[in-house]
Amino acid sequence: MSWTVIALAGSIMLAAAVVQGAVGYGLNLISGPLLALLDPVFVPVPILFVACVLAAALSLRERRAIDWRGVGWAMVGRLPGNLLGLLALVLLPVTGFNLVIGLTVLACVVLSVVTWRPRVTPPGLVVAGTASGVFGTVSAIGGPPMALLYQNQAGPTVRATLNAFFLLAAVSSVATLAFAGQVRGEHLVAAAALVPFIVVGFLISGPARRLVAGPRLRVAVLAIAAASAVLLIIRSVV
Template sequence: MPALIDAALAQPGLWPMVLAAVLAGIVRGFSGFGTAMVFLPVAGQYLPPVAALSVLLAMDLLGPLPNVPAAWRSAERRDLGRLALGLLLGLPLGLGLLVVIAPEVFRYAVSITALVLLALLAAGVRYRGTMTPALVTGAGLVGGVFGGAAGIGGPPVILLYMASTKPVAVIRANLLLFLVIVDIASLVLLGIWGRLQPGPVVLGLALTLPYLLANMAGAAMFRPERARLYRGVAQAIIAASAILGLPLLD
């Protein structure tokens, strides 16, 4: 274990990843989503895809926990169960794709997916129909594929919820809890498949404290009545990170 800790502290790009973890924590605590879209474009510059995802999952497993009880009280739990069902159906396929993806393709997938999501939201895309069980489960399924293949399980679900007319507090709660489920399921599947490497996990755990504190700070900033600020700040930080994560800017 000491050798793994020393290796984590000597990891190239450690301090940029610490800064990315702090920014990701603030965004996650404030908006309920965004960790992967902020952190992975940075981590992907220094780590191969599976290692970058392992760092994220280890870091993200504990960071949001202080915000879970309040989110559970605000969530629409029936829809959360449908999202989880869809996730479990799509995640194995996505993880199967991840192990054969080249690092550059991984980074482009993360950044471009984040930018497409933001463009749709900025364009004012809204869904005013009924969020049927099939629609919610389908969003979770596509999220599972995205989460496994590119490390970002949120965008399909985020787009559905952010485009809906649901209250901001419900959107934030369901997204936060769904992404906790994504982390747990992804860690379990990577472990079962023997793809969970101890080095990246230790690095992720080393980033947990700054990420945890940033989550708490972000949650303290959240005000349900400030819906426009809620959307704008999270989208701006995610956009900046996604653009900086593009390989062509190396």
């Protein structure tokens, strides 16, 4: 791996970390497809390791705002969601399933703009956690279901709760991959090379939070969800 590749990958991760630190999610959406094109070694193991570091830092920064009850209920759905996602990968055409995911997320965004005001309830959290597990396993974009559910909450609650959930989800994914023998030395080296860029992105995201304060945070949450949906739809039909 050349220094040029590391610099490009690090720049992508830095930008993605700023977005996630300011809005609450977006790291995988921004970095995943680009890093896969740059060098497949970055996906998925190194990104998951780096996601753990960033999610831990973001959770600690606004730890008093974490909705631990919500995280717990969401994780109840996340684990079976992972299994359902694996089942979907085995039984269903990935392209068609990604199209369904993209259209579902886009429909939720449209409903949010028009009439839908989701409430953070245990049943809703379990459903969002399950959807996150399925979507994340199949398409590597598991953030929108949880983000859409929390879209009307205060900024610190959105960022801290989503990242506490992402931390647990990423750790479980890394543990699963390690158990399956999919974590190699080159993955650890790639992850270590990206960590300094993540740290810089985390630091920049602190003041960047002011840019999406108040109602603008909800707009940013919906915009990122819509972008992820459109990306999946394009990848499915092209």
